[in-house]
Amino acid sequence: MAGTGEGKKEEADYKRLHCFPLIRETDMPEEMKVETMELCVTACEKFATNNESAAKMIKESMDKKFGSSWHVVIGEGFGLEVTHEVKNMLYMFFGGSLAVCVWRCS
Amino acid sequence: MPVTDKSVAASVRKDDEERVDTVDRWDESHHGKGLIKPPDQLELTEAELKEEFTRILTANNPHAPANIVLYNSKRYRHASVTQMIVHFVVEGSLLHQDSDEARRQKQIGCQPEPPPRSNFSSLANQWVIYDAYMEELQKQERNKEKQKAAPSKKDPDNTKRAVVSTDSHGHDISKVRKAVKIIERMVNQNTFDEIAQDFKYYEDDSDEFRAQEGTLLPLWKFQYDQAKGLSVTALCWNKKYQDLFAVGMGSYDFNKQEHGLLVFYSLKNTAFPEYSYPTKSGILCIDIHEQHSYLVAVGFYDGCVAVYNLNKEGMDAVHKSTAKTGKHTDPVWQVRWQKDDLDNNHNFYSVSSDGRVASWTLVKNELVFTDVIKLSLNGAMSEGTEGSQQPIIACGTAFDFHKEIDYLFLVGTGEGKIHKCSKTYSSHFLETYVAHSMAVDAVKWNHFHPKVFISCSSDWTIKIWDHTINTPIFTFDLNAAVGDVSWSPYSSTVFSAVTIDGTVHVFDLNINKYEAICQPAVMAKKKGKLTRVEFNPIHPIIIVGDDRGYVTSLKLSPNLRKKPKAKKGQELATGPEVEVAKMDKLLSLLQQPENSTA
Numbered sequence: 058m059a060g061t062g063e064g065k066k067e068e069a070d071y072k073r074l075h076c077f078p079l080i081r082e083t084d085m086p087e088e089m090k091v092e093t094m095e096l097c098v099t100a101c102e103k104f105a106t107n108n109e110s111a112a113k114m115i116k117e118s119m120d121k122k123f124g125s126s127w128h129v130v131i132g133e134g135f136g137l138e139v140t141h142e143v144k145n146m147l148y149m150f151f152g153g154s155l156a157v158c159v160w161r162c163s
Numbered sequence: 164m165p166v167t168d169k170s171v172a173a174s175v176r177k178d179d180e181e182r183v184d185t186v187d188r189w190d191e192s193h194h195g196k197g198l199i200k201p202p203d204q205l206e207l208t209e210a211e212l213k214e215e216f217t218r219i220l221t222a223n224n225p226h227a228p229a230n231i232v233l234y235n236s237k238r239y240r241h242a243s244v245t246q247m248i249v250h251f252v253v254e255g256s257l258l259h260q261d262s263d264e265a266r267r268q269k270q271i272g273c274q275p276e277p278p279p280r281s282n283f284s285s286l287a288n289q290w291v292i293y294d295a296y297m298e299e300l301q302k303q304e305r306n307k308e309k310q311k312a313a314p315s316k317k318d319p320d321n322t323k324r325a326v327v328s329t330d331s332h333g334h335d336i337s338k339v340r341k342a343v344k345i346i347e348r349m350v351n352q353n354t355f356d357e358i359a360q361d362f363k364y365y366e367d368d369s370d371e372f373r374a375q376e377g378t379l380l381p382l383w384k385f386q387y388d389q390a391k392g393l394s395v396t397a398l399c400w401n402k403k404y405q406d407l408f409a410v411g412m413g414s415y416d417f418n419k420q421e422h423g424l425l426v427f428y429s430l431k432n433t434a435f436p437e438y439s440y441p442t443k444s445g446i447l448c449i450d451i452h453e454q455h456s457y458l459v460a461v462g463f464y465d466g467c468v469a470v471y472n473l474n475k476e477g478m479d480a481v482h483k484s485t486a487k488t489g490k491h492t493d494p495v496w497q498v499r500w501q502k503d504d505l506d507n508n509h510n511f512y513s514v515s516s517d518g519r520v521a522s523w524t525l526v527k528n529e530l531v532f533t534d535v536i537k538l539s540l541n542g543a544m545s546e547g548t549e550g551s552q553q554p555i556i557a558c559g560t561a562f563d564f565h566k567e568i569d570y571l572f573l574v575g576t577g578e579g580k581i582h583k584c585s586k587t588y589s590s591h592f593l594e595t596y597v598a599h600s601m602a603v604d605a606v607k608w609n610h611f612h613p614k615v616f617i618s619c620s621s622d623w624t625i626k627i628w629d630h631t632i633n634t635p636i637f638t639f640d641l642n643a644a645v646g647d648v649s650w651s652p653y654s655s656t657v658f659s660a661v662t663i664d665g666t667v668h669v670f671d672l673n674i675n676k677y678e679a680i681c682q683p684a685v686m687a688k689k690k691g692k693l694t695r696v697e698f699n700p701i702h703p704i705i706i707v708g709d710d711r712g713y714v715t716s717l718k719l720s721p722n723l724r725k726k727p728k729a730k731k732g733q734e735l736a737t738g739p740e741v742e743v744a745k746m747d748k749l750l751s752l753l754q755q756p757e758n759s760t761a
Binding site: 079081082132133134135136137138139140141142143146148150153154155156158160162163 | 277278279280281282283284285286287288289292293295296299
């Protein structure tokens with residue numbers, strides 16, 4: 058029993074490790090997209106246990122870099138419907154179980 | 164006179180008066196004498212001095228402006244503007260603020276627009292995420308494979324991609340296949356709407372006037388592009404799905420042996436076959452199993468027999484006999500399914516020009532055969548080498564199994580003889596009838612009467628027999644070689660025959676014992692020969708095949724479908740007994756005259 062439990066845990070860890078950031082939907086220009094994605098990955102890795110802090114970090118950095126009124130949502134299970142400014146939206150998966158959505162709307 | 168003078172004069176006078184007054188008063192006090200004139204006093208004549216000047220004194224201030232702009236509060240507007248000086252004029256026009264023009268001006272001009280926005284919605288779930296990752300991994304793997312394959316070979320890569328694309332196409336089509344099929348049928352029904360209506364409802368009213376005759380109404384004509392050049396060699400209705408029938412195509416011509424085609428048509432879609440199987444050799448006969456209507460036995464010109472399974476995908480037969488497994492050495496003219504044998508294996512019989520009647524059993528995906536009987540010419544024995552006697556083998560050209568008596572069957576031969584045989588006797592015939600002068604093309608038991616069968620031949624005749632009697636009961640001469648004859652499933656006295664001059668003959672022995680009651684020419688005389696005819700088990704139509712590869716369907720008019728009339732008060736007895744009785748009556752009528760004329 059313990060063996061299988063450990064096995065599962067290993068599997069989950071392995072999955073999370075070898076699951077790279079996967080951009081699901083975006084309309085950002087290439088540079089902006091890459092920067093934003095890297096920022097999200099950094100934040101999620103830093104605050105792996107606390108989605109709120111990760112989101113805070115992402116939002117503040119985005120505001121500084123690209124201008125005001127960014128919004129960030131991080132979670133493992135949610136549905137969403139947002140109005141965003143064109144060319145200012147990124148929706149990606151990370152770590153095998155996290156979904157991050159970043160968009161701008163003033 | 165200047166005013167100043169006057170005023171001075173006035174003031175002088177006033178002064179004078181004052182002075183006088185003062186003088187008077189003074190005088191009172193002083194008693195001065197005479198006027199004292201100041202030295203600068205204006206000198207006026209006495210007349211001028213006496214002039215009177217009037218002065219009017221009013222309350223109005225003469226210096227105040229005469230034209231003031233007054234606001235008339237009653238009328239809420241400025242009024243009494245008598246003097247106006249225009250300082251500045253500019254021509255302009257008014258725009259309503261919501262009008263297009265105004266909006267455009269605003270846009271071009273001053274206000275900054277908000278940046279374009281769009282909506283985005285999505286669902287984030289564990290399984291959605293997982294699926295996305297799996298897909299991505301697969302894509303990556305495929306990319307890696309492609310990269311590995313690319314440097315080594317480039318062609319298989321392209322074909323792989325082509326295959327993948329057609330696969331996806333195939334998937335797409337297969338998903339809508341069912342819907343497309345239904346729509347195709349709908350379109351066909353609409354296109355051939357009149358025919359469909361006729362098929363269902365048309366009853367030829369003129370039959371009431373023609374007591375002895377009937378008509379055949381042409382309905383659909385089935386033709387298939389790939390079947391051009393082939394003639395219809397076999398027709399078979401499906402017992403279970405009565406709108407489905409099978410057409411076997413091949414060639415009767417010895418010299419022109421080409422490929423063959425097994426085609427299934429449904430009345431629901433008359434433009435294109437439901438199933439089609441190309442075969443290497445021409446088909447000569449087909450039979451659809453009664454219970455398992457997806458099993459089709461086929462006999463070929465090259466002597467093979469095969470079994471097709473309509474349920475299975477693929478163009479090949481499920482089973483096929485080969486030279487090793489005992490195929491016939493000559494064309495197989497007839498195949499017939501039998502009831503499953505004791506081991507519950509399907510089996511069927513075949514008859515061929517090589518003189519063998521063989522039984523084939525499907526044993527565990529294999530076709531096993533046994534010779535049932537060898538047809539030999541009675542009495543004629545040829546001297547073989549070393550004095551051994553070898554029977555000359557006759558060609559079997561047709562056979563039919565009795566509907567009720569399972570082991571009893573008839574075989575027609577190429578010499579014109581019909582043998583009555585039993586499955587249990589392999590070398591002996593129960594009986595032989597000298598039927599025709601040429602090859603027997605078809606032999607069929609009556610569906611109802613257990614004793615009656617019919618045979619037709621290229622010697623222009625059709626003969627009806629009672630199997631207990633050696634001579635035919637009826638003989639019909641049709642003036643042309645008869646290709647096929649078939650009993651109707653609804654009446655024991657109705658049968659139909661087709662001839663090579665393109666005519667269909669329908670006979671009803673109840674109505675007319677000597678002639679056909681209906682003889683429409685289905686095809687123009689020189690154009691083609693009719694080769695096969697079959698009745699539909701339930702609908703009142705027959706299908707006729709010809710040597711051009713066309714199958715025509717015809718509707719039988721009511722006269723051709725007459726059932727015995729019920730006497731008043733009696734119930735119409737259904738089915739077989741009535742038919743049998745009908746036939747018996749006929750036979751008994753004929754027994755005596757036949758005996759006398761035979």
